[in-house]
Amino acid sequence: MTPDQPPPNNLDPRAVALWRINAALGALPPLAGAAFAAFLLGRIDRLPAWVGPTLVGLAVVWAVWEVGPMPALRWRTWRYGIGEREVDLQRGWWTRTRTLVPMARIQHVDTARGPLQRRFGLASVVLYTAAGANEIPALDEATAAAARERIASLANVREDL
Amino acid sequence: MAVGLPSIAASEPGPDRGDVPPRRQHPAWIAISAVRQLRGFAVPILVLVASRGRDGDTRMLVPLIVLALASVVWQAVAWRFLSYAVEGGRLKVQSGVFARRERFVPVERIQAVDLGETPLQRLFGVVGVRIETAAGGSGQADVVLPAVRRAEADALRRRLLQDRGPLSVGSAAALTADGARPGAEATAEDGELLRRLSPRDVLVAGATAGRIGPALAAVSFGFQFLDDLLPESAWRAVTLQAPGYGVRGLVLAVAVGAVVAWGLSIAGAVLTWSNFELRRDGDRLLIAHGLLDRRRRSVPLTRLQAVSVGESPLRRLFGLAEVRFESAGFAGASGEAGVLVPLLPLAEARAFVTAATPGFSPPSVPALSAPPPRARGRYLGDALRPMVGLLAVALVAAALLPAVRWWWGAAVLVLFPLAVWDGLLAFREAGWTIDDGRFILREGGLSRRTIVAPVRRLQWRTVVQTPFARRAQLATTEAAVASGGEGGSLRLRHLDEGVAFGLLALLASPPRSDDARPHPPDSASVPQSPGFGGAADEAVPAAGYT
Structure with missing residues (x-):
């Protein structure tokens, strides 16, 4: 196996829009925090006047990045494959992470659908091992259910940890 | 309901061999949990007593004392409704006065059984039993029975850890015995003594x-x-x-x-x-230690996920080491939980591991594969990065302090040589090999750890690469065994890219004997990756393998 052979499947394309909304919601508290901090910093006389606005500017740039290009980048780099013996996950646009989870180590498998995901008709598949969980974050509901069934049947081997 | 419970004296062996009929804990439970609750009252009472000197008014104490008494009475009621049993291969714990709660823990899910004695528990001749499950992470993972008679606790432990063969006469007698045996005798452990600390x-x-x-x-x-x-x-x-x-x-x-x-x-x-003893009784390890709070921990060898030999910087100077194990239990338990031996000469570590945990002894001459020379700079970078952050924080802090100049923050530069040394050592020590189905990894720096984990125990494995690393054709491989603590991660930084990905394949679980089972029909709608991992066992890239 080499990095040149990524796992075969992409997530559902609707994931991009879902992530955009999530990122926009998630960016609100930090933006409010930055504005509040800028307000507080503005009241300290010893500090130069540009510190507060710069902080807000940085927060806005970060938020635009998170809502704009980031979800699409993440979608393009998120790939998965469900093999006979292992589940193969690859993610990350900057730090690329390739993870293999053997079927024999999977204790149980869930599909999870948050309220926003339900609106988009998406679901995530969560694989639990004795050393933590791994997630395939945004699949079409039918695909997710089928993936869950397939993983469950392949993983259904009684064995000690 | 608990009211109908048979009394301890009347309990008889259950219908199934190895069943333990429902029983209550020792009445000391009332005192022990009342003390635990009353600790919450201690501060207000002390404050009141301390302030009493001023006006001499003690009436405020009355409601507190009433509350405390009520709490003791409540504990007594709760005790009557609390029972444990082993039924049909499951541990069953019932509790709750109004809302009844039943917990079932399958015996095969139990990772370890801990017996602990605080001075208070010793006063009543009871032990606290803590049953570790593999529920990992969640707070309520373990079953805790704070007041079990000593002999019963020993018998329960034997039963829960599934001794091979029928219950021995001794433990069966203990299970039906009424009350605890004298303490001295009950603390005597069986099994071969492997290690003791002076x-x-x-x-x-x-x-x-x-x-x-x-x-x-x-x-x-x-x-x-x-x-x-x-x-x-x-x-x-x-x-x-x-x-x-x-x-x-x-x-x-x-x-x-x-x-x-x-x-x-x-x-x-x-x-x-103090009083540390490690014994091995067949396929169980028995670890006992503690001066005031005494603990006895039983860990079945089959539950061990990994064994590591660690040397802190000071111990390394003196050729000393600590041996730890990883097990799926002990989620959220204190750091001592995974210790096999807190101190032994490094020279004896290998012989010790061979005797205590045979499957985990490192090869005598560990020929480890190392990261390539071009990774040295990256190890240095890893060690220096936190230092740069520290320097920035120190400079800012010094600038904000009125008494000192901003460049005083540069004082943290004295730590840089130490960081450089740590990074260079980390590069020199890092290494891995796969020997007899076991993944052996050494990671270091000023402190050092060698960890041995069977390949079939690895729960997942991953390769991480940043764009910079990709350009240098380096990558980091990580694998994890089930662990209640932090030590379950096996990480090899900055390997050659080919080796890192090759290792991902090398660490695939070997095919099991029952792999001949028919594969379930593939659902056409599910995307698949053809033959992934399946060929890993044959197609082994030779790179880096010694």
Whole structure:
């Protein structure tokens, strides 16, 4: 196996829009925090006047990045494959992470659908091992259910940890 | 309902061999949990008693005492509704006066059984039983029975850890025995004694523990806290008596802090590790330790996920080491939970691991594959990166302090050589091999850890690569075994890219004997990756494998 052979499947394309909304919601508290901090910093006389606005500017740039290009980048780099013996996950646009989870180590498998995901008709598949969980974050509901069934049947081997 | 429970004396062996009929804990449970609850009352009572001096009014104490008594009565009621049993291969714990709660723990899910004795429990001749499950992470993972008669606890432990064959006569007798046997006899363990710590060993363990760093931090925090509390006049008095307080006082404070922290570390080791004994009884390890709070822990060998030999910087100087194990239980338990031996000479470590945990002994001449020479800079970078952050924080902090100039923050530069040394050592020590189905990994720096984990115990494995690493054709491989603590991660930084991905394939679980089972029909709608991992066992890239 080499990095040149990524796992075969992409997530559902609707994931991009879902992530955009999530990122926009998630960016609100930090933006409010930055504005509040800028307000507080503005009241300290010893500090130069540009510190507060710069902080807000940085927060806005970060938020635009998170809502704009980031979800699409993440979608393009998120790939998965469900093999006979292992589940193969690859993610990350900057730090690329390739993870293999053997079927024999999977204790149980869930599909999870948050309220926003339900609106988009998406679901995530969560694989639990004795050393933590791994997630395939945004699949079409039918695909997710089928993936869950397939993983469950392949993983259904009684064995000690 | 619990009211219908048979009394202990009347209990008979259940219909199924190995069943334990429902039973209550020792009445000492009432006292033990009442004490635990009353600790919450201690502070208000003390405050009231202390303030009493002023007006001599004790009436305020009355409602508190009533509350305390009510709590004891409530505990007594709760005790009657509390029972445990082993039925049909499951541990069943019933509790709750109004809302009844039943917990079932399948015996095969139990990772370890801990027996603990605080002085209070010893007073009543009972032990606290803690049953570790593999529920990992969640707070309620373990079943805790705080007041079980000693003999019953031993028998329960045997039953839960599924001794091969029928219950021995001794333990069966213990299960039906009414009340505890005399303490001396009940604490005697069976099995072959593998290791014992002398009082001197315990002191050395405390003196060389890696905890000195964190303890020092705690002490200096305490120092700052004191600084905030003491009135200015007190400080002026101190500074007048110690001229040049600015620097000298600081050095003095750090030195005193270090000595105090060291003393605390030694005291902690004496409390925790006195009377340490490790025994092996067939396929179980029995670990006993503790001065006031005594613990006896049973860990089935089949439940071990990995065994590691660790050397903190100080211990490395003296050729000493600590041996730990990883097991799926002990989620959220204290750091001592995974210790197999707190201190032994490094030279004896291999023989010890072979005797205690045969499957986990490292090969005699571990020929480890190392990261390529071009990874050296990256190891240095890893060690220096936190230092750069520290420098920035120190400069900002110094700039904000009115008393010192901003460049005083550069004082943290004295730590840079240490970081460089740590990074170079980390590069030199890092290595791995796969030997007889076991993944062996050494990671280092000023402290060092060698960990052995069977490949079939690896729960997942991953390769991480940043764009910079991709350009240098380096990558980091990580695998994890089930662990209740932090030590379950096996990480190899900055390997050659080909080796890193090859390792991902090498660490695939070997095919099991029952792999001949028919594969379930593939659902057409599910995307698949063809033959992934399946070929890993044959197509082994030779790179880096010794």
